[in-house]
Amino acid sequence: MKLTAFLSAATLVASASTAAHAGDSSDPIVIPIHNWSSQIVMSNVVGQIFEQMGNHVEYVTTDSQAVYESVRLGDVTLEMEVWEGAFGASYRAALEKGGLHDAGDHDAVTREDWWYPMWTKDACPGLPDWKALNDCAHLFATAETGDKGRYLDGPVDWLKHGKERVEALDMNFTVINAGSAAALWAEIGSAEADKRPVVVFNWTPNFAEAVWPGEFVDFPVWEEGCDKDPAVGPNPDALYDCGNPTSGYLKKAAWDGMRDKWPAAYCALTNISFTNPQIAEMAKMVDTDEMEPEEAAEEWLSANQAVVEPWITSCKG
Numbered sequence: 021m022k023l024t025a026f027l028s029a030a031t032l033v034a035s036a037s038t039a040a041h042a043g044d045s046s047d048p049i050v051i052p053i054h055n056w057s058s059q060i061v062m063s064n065v066v067g068q069i070f071e072q073m074g075n076h077v078e079y080v081t082t083d084s085q086a087v088y089e090s091v092r093l094g095d096v097t098l099e100m101e102v103w104e105g106a107f108g109a110s111y112r113a114a115l116e117k118g119g120l121h122d123a124g125d126h127d128a129v130t131r132e133d134w135w136y137p138m139w140t141k142d143a144c145p146g147l148p149d150w151k152a153l154n155d156c157a158h159l160f161a162t163a164e165t166g167d168k169g170r171y172l173d174g175p176v177d178w179l180k181h182g183k184e185r186v187e188a189l190d191m192n193f194t195v196i197n198a199g200s201a202a203a204l205w206a207e208i209g210s211a212e213a214d215k216r217p218v219v220v221f222n223w224t225p226n227f228a229e230a231v232w233p234g235e236f237v238d239f240p241v242w243e244e245g246c247d248k249d250p251a252v253g254p255n256p257d258a259l260y261d262c263g264n265p266t267s268g269y270l271k272k273a274a275w276d277g278m279r280d281k282w283p284a285a286y287c288a289l290t291n292i293s294f295t296n297p298q299i300a301e302m303a304k305m306v307d308t309d310e311m312e313p314e315e316a317a318e319e320w321l322s323a324n325q326a327v328v329e330p331w332i333t334s335c336k337g
């Protein structure tokens with residue numbers, strides 16, 4: 021295996037030892053898996069790094085909002101993708117209660133919001149302004165939404181507050197939640213043949229930007245407190261009357277106990293940082309190339325040895 025060759029070449033695995041890092045517990049590090057591809061691949065990449073360091077790893081599929089409570093309680097050890105737009109509120113709520121902490125930012129800058137493939141703009145040239153979108157709502161009407169436009173939001177656990185935003189800004193749209201990320205790509209794909217205008221939830225970094233050129237809708241600029249204080253944002257009586265942050269963070273979060281229980285793995289976690297292109301590539305391997313996430317993670321690791329090595333060499337327990 022290329023990965024094994026790399027790791028032994030880098031002398032990351034102590035010769036005949038199964039526990040290369042004597043300081044780390046032999047209990048499994050519990051890594052949560054959610055319902056979008058980059059998170060699944062990245063979590064497997066990090067799990068495989070930990071295993072090569074001599075740790076045991078267990079993956080659990082969890083709700084992407086409830087996970088912050090699980091990390092806080094130590095039932096889950098970490099979270100690799102804390103997206104500011106989707107999860108900032110749940111993450112902050114857990115931080116306030118105590119038990120988890122910020123394990124550092126990825127290099128990546130993120131955005132999650134209403135998005136359209138570029139052909140949509142031909143039919144609605146005032147885009148990306150949200151008021152222009154609203155004036156074009158009839159272009160997005162379907163049998164399901166009557167005379168309102170259809171906005172296909174993400175799965176409910178990403179909690180985009182799409183319905184609240186539509187109300188707060190008095191928009192002529194009906195918000196429909198997709199059952200899965202795949203339903204979003206199917207919606208864009210089926211609109212492509214006849215260049216039908218569509219507006220769906222999307223994010224960056226993601227594989228989609230390499231497949232369908234497009235733009236995010238510009239909503240009233242995000243201000244801190246827009247989800248907590250009605251006075252923040254253009255509608256003085258409503259929450260969620262702002263877009264999501266346009267240059268959001270992507271954080272790692274860790275259970276407070278991780279530092280003492282698995283010090284070497286924790287050290288590596290704090291060093292790990294993925295870029296926008298790396299994350300888009302991880303998503304592409306699954307969503308475009310149709311690889312299994314574990315396999316994508318192995319391939320990503322073997323192709324990125326030089327990236328990974330500095331994250332772990334300083335962390336040999």
Ligand code: TMO
Pocket residue numbers: 056103106132174178222223
């Ligand atoms: C949480 N997500 C990256 C899918 O917006």
